[in-house]
Amino acid sequence: MIKPVILGTAGHIDHGKTAFVKALTGIDTDRLKEEKERGITIELGFAYLQLPGGQMLGIVDVPGHEKFVKHMLAGATGIDLVALIIAADEGVMPQTREHLEICQLLKIKQGLVVLTKADLVDPDWLALVKEDVAKFLAGTFLEKSPVVEFSALTGQGLPTVVQTIAALIKDLPSREIGHFFRLPIDRVFSMKGFGTVITGTCVSGEIRMGDEITIYPHKIESRIRGIQVHNREVNEVRAGLRTAINLQGLEKAQVERGDIAAAKGSLHPxxxxxxxxxxxxxxxxxxxxxxxxxxxxxxxxxxxxxxxxxxxxxxxxxxxxxxxxxxxxxxxxxxxxxxxxxxxxxxxxxxxxxxxALPQRKKRFSAAALQELRLLSDPQLEQRVEQHLRLSRYQGLEKQLLLFLTDAGRQELDKTLQTLLARKRIIAFDKEVFVHAELLAALQETCRAILT
Structure with a gap:
């Protein structure tokens, strides 16, 4: 199966991100009248490209203006590769820096640098810009990434960009599918005859036609009546794909960007x-x-x-x-x-x-609270399961809630629970509710002290 890949643009305003996407795909991602009139990208834009060999590449074009960085952040969700766009006639600018910092904070690990408007500068100037860019990227995840000279006007560098992206995709590790279907919503609109449609990048899990979903955080329930990927009808979608979902019985006003569509009942606001x-x-x-x-x-x-x-x-x-x-x-x-x-x-x-993702309020400088956070940061699932059960006190936790709190797979969690049960670290009630053994031992001691 060909792995799904999303590429996102990043870079300063008017450095040619949208022109780059149009030259690459033939799709103009500026769809608003104001964007056409002002010549800048305000909202997120979406495109796709079929690479040599049949690989489909989803593309998210983000705005570069500082006023619209929050839209850039929404677009950066779920991307695998970044194309950092730097205009050859201007070089590194404020939003170039901020967008790169955002990519680093989101742990995006691969990408390329595209020096746009290369036709506007002479070779000496271009050499100076490349030197400046190399200094700027030192110590970042793009430090050793390919740098491509490009012109949307003349087509210079276009074949190289396509080849470079195809080569980067080969080296991308396969995305972990995840255990819950989650799609952070970046656009909501209505279509006559279809109703409400949401779009976003599926960041985990998978979903099929007819499945029930919940829109969070307001817990609005709906059912999927249609799915599109790259303008094609499909029966299912999984992590890593740009997706449009037609929802049944839902008004556009009930959903907004920032909401999350997820498997029914799987998340907790x-x-x-x-x-x-x-x-x-x-x-x-x-x-x-x-x-x-x-x-x-x-x-x-x-x-x-x-x-x-x-x-x-x-x-x-x-x-x-x-x-x-x-x-x-x-x-x-x-x-x-x-x-x-x-x-x-x-x-x-x-x-x-x-x-x-579901804590209680904590006191500052509390030794117990800091120990709790250290244990919950442990990569070992056993440690995290035990700590969540300690926090639940005598109420215990259902297996379904433990799946949410740990983001573990069902088989992985079952194996961990069996190990902890065998070691008598936890106790099971009704096979689906678990309590930490330390809590029951402490309760027994308290009862003995009262009775004697």
Whole structure:
């Protein structure tokens, strides 16, 4: 099976991202009247390309203007490769830097650099720009990536771009499909005779025609009546594909960008997330406790306060445990990446990884809370399962909730639970509810003390 691949553009305003996509695919991704009139991309654009050998490449074109970076963040969700677009006549600019920082925070690992408008400069100038770009990329994931000189006007470099992308795809590791179908919604519209359609990049799992889904965080239920991938009707979709889904019995006003379509009943909305935060070395200021920020995950932007759990303040380049307290609900799962932007003036300041997607409020500098976060950061599933069961106290946890909290596969979790049961670390009730043995042992001791 050919692996699905999504390429996203990144770069400063007016550096030729949309012209690059049009030259590559023949598709003009600027679809709004205002975009045509102003000559800039405001909204996300989507295209696709069939590469030599039959590989289908989904393409997300993002806006470069600083006012629309939140749209860029929405478009960056789920991409496998980035094409960093740098105009040869201008070189590295502010949004070039910010977009690259965002890609690094989202842990995008591969891509290419496209020097657009190469027809507008002489060889000496181009050599200087390439030298400057090399310095800019030093120490980043694009440090050793291919650099292609390109002109949308003359077609210079177009065959090389196609060959380079095809070569990069061969080296891409296969995407993990994941255990829950999740599609962060980046566009909602209505079609006469069809009803409401949502689009996005499927970041995990798979779904089929007729399946029931839930729109989060508001838990609106619907059923899939149609699926399209690259303008073709399909019966199913899986992680890594740009997808349009026609929803049954749902009004357009009920859904918006930032919502997530997911397998029915699979996710749990929350206003609190535990996470690791990495403050960018380029962040203009340190972060103090309860700093107000703009929290981005998937395609959503939500205002949030950042509670520092293990330090008084976080300096540029430092990392620490934080609790993110949101102004409205969202859904996430463990290991999801997120990005923080400052409240005002707005710019990217950091990001990191979700540790617990359904936590309780924590006290700062609590030894127990910090130990909890260290255990939940452990790559060993056994450690994380035990810790979640400790946190559930005597109520215990159902297997379905453990699947959500750990993002483990059903077979992997079953094997882990059997191991812990055999070692008498946990106790099962009704085969589907589990309690940590330490809690029952402590309860027994308390009862003995009362009775004697």
């Amino acid at each position: 929350t206003r609190i997330l535990d996470a690791v935060l990495e403050l960018l070395p380029s962040a203009p200021h340190k972060i103090k406790n309860r700093t107000k920020t703009r929290f981005h995950t998937g395609t959503s932007e939500i205002m949030a306060n950042v509670v520092l759990l293990d330090c008084e303040e976080l300096l540029p380049g430092q990392r620490g445990f934080v609790q993110i307290r949101l102004e409205r609900p969202t859904v996430a799962i463990v290991h999801d990446r997120y990005v923080l932007r400052s409240y005002s003036p707005v710019r990217t300041i950091g990001g990191g990884e979700i540790i617990n």
